[in-house]
Amino acid sequence: MKKIKMIAALMTAVMALSMTGCPGPNNSGEPNTPQEPAVTVHVERTDWADDVKKAVNDFIDAYGKNSANYNPNSYVVSDFDNTCSIFDVEEQLAVYQLQVMAFEIAPNNLEAILKMDIGDYSEPRKGYAKDKQKHSYQDWIDDITTAYNYLYTRYGPFTAAGLDEQKQTTVQADPQWLEFATKMRAMYDLIFDNESAAVAYPWVLYWFSGMTETEVYNLARASHEKYKAVETSEVTWTSPESISSKVGQAEYTWTSGTQVSKNINEMFAAFQENGIKVWICSASATDPIRAAVDVWGLHDKITGVLAMTNVLENGEYRAQYDYKLGCAWFANPNGSWTKGDVPTKAQTQGAGKVTAVNNVLGRLYGCGPLAGFMDSTGDYDFCTVYDSLKLVICFNRATRKVTDGGGVIGEMAIYERDTLGYDLAKANAAGDTLYVLQGREENGLRTLRNSNKTMRYGKTSELLFHDYGEDPNQIQLQLQYMIDHKMTVKEALDKFAAKTAADAPENVLGFKYGFHSNYAGYHTVKADNEAFKK
Numbered sequence: 436m437k438k439i440k441m442i443a444a445l446m447t448a449v450m451a452l453s454m455t456g457c458p459g460p461n462n463s464g465e466p467n468t469p470q471e472p473a474v475t476v477h478v479e480r481t482d483w484a485d486d487v488k489k490a491v492n493d494f495i496d497a498y499g500k501n502s503a504n505y506n507p508n509s510y511v512v513s514d515f516d517n518t519c520s521i522f523d524v525e526e527q528l529a530v531y532q533l534q535v536m537a538f539e540i541a542p543n544n545l546e547a548i549l550k551m552d553i554g555d556y557s558e559p560r561k562g563y564a565k566d567k568q569k570h571s572y573q574d575w576i577d578d579i580t581t582a583y584n585y586l587y588t589r590y591g592p593f594t595a596a597g598l599d600e601q602k603q604t605t606v607q608a609d610p611q612w613l614e615f616a617t618k619m620r621a622m623y624d625l626i627f628d629n630e631s632a633a634v635a636y637p638w639v640l641y642w643f644s645g646m647t648e649t650e651v652y653n654l655a656r657a658s659h660e661k662y663k664a665v666e667t668s669e670v671t672w673t674s675p676e677s678i679s680s681k682v683g684q685a686e687y688t689w690t691s692g693t694q695v696s697k698n699i700n701e702m703f704a705a706f707q708e709n710g711i712k713v714w715i716c717s718a719s720a721t722d723p724i725r726a727a728v729d730v731w732g733l734h735d736k737i738t739g740v741l742a743m744t745n746v747l748e749n750g751e752y753r754a755q756y757d758y759k760l761g762c763a764w765f766a767n768p769n770g771s772w773t774k775g776d777v778p779t780k781a782q783t784q785g786a787g788k789v790t791a792v793n794n795v796l797g798r799l800y801g802c803g804p805l806a807g808f809m810d811s812t813g814d815y816d817f818c819t820v821y822d823s824l825k826l827v828i829c830f831n832r833a834t835r836k837v838t839d840g841g842g843v844i845g846e847m848a849i850y851e852r853d854t855l856g857y858d859l860a861k862a863n864a865a866g867d868t869l870y871v872l873q874g875r876e877e878n879g880l881r882t883l884r885n886s887n888k889t890m891r892y893g894k895t896s897e898l899l900f901h902d903y904g905e906d907p908n909q910i911q912l913q914l915q916y917m918i919d920h921k922m923t924v925k926e927a928l929d930k931f932a933a934k935t936a937a938d939a940p941e942n943v944l945g946f947k948y949g950f951h952s953n954y955a956g957y958h959t960v961k962a963d964n965e966a967f968k969k
Contacts, residue, residue, distance in 0.1 A: 475501050476708040478701050482883050486852060487828060487871045491702060493859040494826045498805055499709030508800040510712035510738070512792060512817060513808035515724050518830050521694045521881040522667075524659060524727050525719035529623060529639055530689055531658035533616040535597030536606060539645025539751075542584045548641050548754045549576045552634050553626055560629045563621040565673065565684040574681035575622050581680070582615035595650035597657075610675040617672040621687040632718070632784050632813065640720050640745050641754035648722050651752070655723035659693065659730040666879050667692040667892045690892065694881035695731035703736035711805065714796060717742040718784035718813055725764055725772055739765040739775070741783050741791045756782065763795045786955070788817040793966035801967050803960055812840030812950050819844075819928055822958035824868040826859060831874050833889040833898040837913055838948040842901060843931045846914040847924065848872035848887070849899075854918050866958075867924045872899075912944055925957040 477492040498504050516523040532538070540548060550556065556576070559569035587593060590606050598606060606612050627635035643651050671688040674680070703713045713736060717724045721742040728734050744761040745752045763775040777798065779791035797803060803823035807814070810830045818827045829848060835841040848870040851857040862869035874886040874897065884890065888897035902910055917927045934949040935942050942948075960966075 475499060476705045478698070478705050480698055480701055482696075482885050483698060484871070484873050484883075484885060484887050486887070487873045490826055490828070490859050490869055490871045491705070494806060495705060495709050495711075497859060497863070498825060499706075499711060501709070505710065506802075507710065508802060509710065509805050510714055510796060510800055511706060511806040511808070512714045512716050512788075512796070512804040514788075514810060514814045515715050515717035515727065515742075516719055517810040517832055518808050518814070519695050519699050519715070519733070520727065520731075521696065521875055521877060522690055522692060523719075524655070524693050525639070525723055526689070527662050527691075527693050528655050528658045528723050529620060529642070530691075531661065532597075532642060532654065533619060534607070535603055535654075535657075536586070536590070536593050536612075537595055537597035537654050538593045538642070539595050539650075540593075540642075542580070542587045544644075545583055546576055546580050548644055549579065549622070551641055551754045552638060554630060554634075560625060562625045562628050563685050563687060564682050565686050568683075570682045572622075572625075575618060575625065578680040578682050579615060579618050579622065582611045582618070582678075585611045586615060595646040595654060597654065610678060613672060614674045614678050614680065617674040617687050618682065618685050620672065620689065621685050624687070633782060636718050636743060636782065636784055637745070637756040640743060640752075640756075643720070643722075643745065643752045644754045645751050647750050647752075648747070651720065651722035652726050655720075655726035656730055658723075659727050662691065662693045663695075663730065664880075665692045667877055667881060669892070692881060695727070695733070696875075696882045698883045700732055700736065703733060707736050712738040712800075714738055714792075714804075715740045715742070716783055716788050716791060716817065718782070718788075719743060720745075721761075721764060728766065729770070734766050734770055735768065737766050739763050741779055741788075741795060743783055784813045786816045786953070788814065789820055789955070789960065792817055793960075793964065797964065797967040802962060803964070803967070809844065810841050811835055815840030815844065815932065815951070816955065819868070819932075819957050820955050820960045822866075822961050824958075825863050827868055827870050829870065829872050831872050831887065831889045831899075833891055833901055836901050837910060838931070839950055840932070843913070843928065844870055845872050845900060846911075846917070847927060850914060850917050850927070851924065855924075868958075909944075909946055912946075913948060916943060928957040929954070 475495060477495060478488055498509060513519055553572055556573040557571050559571055561569045564570055623639050626638055668691045669688055670691050674685045676684050706713050715724060719742055721744045724740050724742045741763050744757050746755040746757045758780055760778055762778050765773045765775060767773055777795050780794050781787035781790035783791045803821035805823060806826040807818035807824055808828045809818045810832055829844040831845060837846055851870055857869055859869045872887040874884040874888045876882050876884050876890050877892040888899045890897045900910055913931060931948060932951045932954045934952050937947045
């Protein structure tokens with residue numbers, strides 16, 4: 436049980452001076468008078484980084500229900516994969532789906548599904564062929580569909596429930612299964628590398644074509660239950676040399692194991708106890724995220740989920756992203772779910788997360804989020820553009836370059852703490868969001884660490900920043916530039932978000948940096964944003 440301690444009103448009054456964002460229930464902008472006893476639940480686990488733990492508890496003191504600043508409409512938004520979870524539950528599900536052969540796709544429909552949204556089928560593209568040669572999407576599709584036809588004829592028909600363990604063993608012993616599984620999984624990354632997240636993220640969801648929401652939920656639940664119980668490892672699939680194909684041998688390595696640490700449960704429970712709503716906004720599919728919420732015991736600690744979704748036709752998914760009717764899901768107190776009726780009208784990744792939050796949560800609560808939780812470039816927008824944001828935790832993967840979104844925020848966390856001298860009160864008083872960096876332990880069954888640094892899988896020393904494949908002299912030049920030029924938070928986040936070529940006149944570092952072609956800008960979404968009007 437969490438320790439409960441009394442919080443004097445005087446401790447929170449200081450923060451009232453810096454409160455901006457959501458107005459109170461009377462819409463006057465005046466702080467609310469707490470009606471409940473001043474009892475506040477905090478996070479207490481010892482495997483939080485010390486500065487992160489302090490920031491979370493300061494945030495609760497400043498904006499929770501016992502604060503003079505409290506607004507009943509307060510909410511926070513969290514990414515899921517590699518934020519709530521250690522490693523990616525959607526990517527793990529893709530492997531599991533191949534292992535159990537859970538498909539509702541007839542062989543004659545597979546090629547059309549694999550071609551959805553992708554570019555020129557005949558253009559040679561680099562990646563995942565063992566001979567390092569370029570091969571077209573059509574070559575990959577031909578190999579995949581040939582293997583699938585063989586497997587379906589011999590072991591099918593396949594269903595959304597997947598094969599039982601005995602049949603899985605039998606099918607996986609057939610070289611054609613390894614041909615199919617390796618190339619199907621590798622093609623997802625091939626598309627991501629050659630297209631964009633906006634193409635790749637929906638494409639892998641098209642594997643659910645023909646399934647119902649419940650069938651996808653149940654499939655994902657089985658995947659989560661299996662892989663949360665295994666220690667981290669890396670697995671390499673190599674398609675058989677003996678099979679004649681257009682691509683030839685392909686090779687794909689994937690990480691086995693996922694986890695949601697007890698820290699996330701503790702933090703979300705503390706928010707709930709302090710009257711702050713928790714929303715998940717994920718670039719994974721809705722049903723797998725709902726299943727993850729339930730498997731890891733988060734259902735009674737969150738309010739709902741915004742995530743990716745395909746078009747439903749007669750109750751079954753089709754290979755088309757749903758921009759019209761893709762809605763939030765609400766987590767009911769009895770453990771069930773209810774689909775909302777306000778569409779996100781966006782892919783819930785990158786800037787689309789901002790659109791989704793505006794369209795659903797902004798209208799629902801009349802304001803932007805008070806805090807955000809993230810790990811990568813795909814979360815940069817929603818964790819920087821709102822002027823309502825008081826706190827952002829970046830979960831440190833230490834696999835993203837410092838010039839990527841997660842790297843920039845990681846640097847900002849160190850810059851704010853060590854150079855600007857920020858804690859939550861000082862950051863908020865200056866009109867800034869406080870950024871903090873949380874390390875994790877990727878080995879074993881995976882958890883967080885009392886450190887800003889991460890122990891990556893298979894490593895024996897922890898990392899603060901990504902350091903492989905980069906010029907060591909470049910790793911901290913971006914951070915040093917912030918320090919040397921005494922940059923404001925806005926100046927740094929705006930400058931280092933913008934894609935900047937190494938030879939661009941405005942380049943200040945001498946190497947390529949930035950990741951965003953159309954960034955809205957730090958704190959540009961204001962409290963009076965039109966999107967928040969109901």
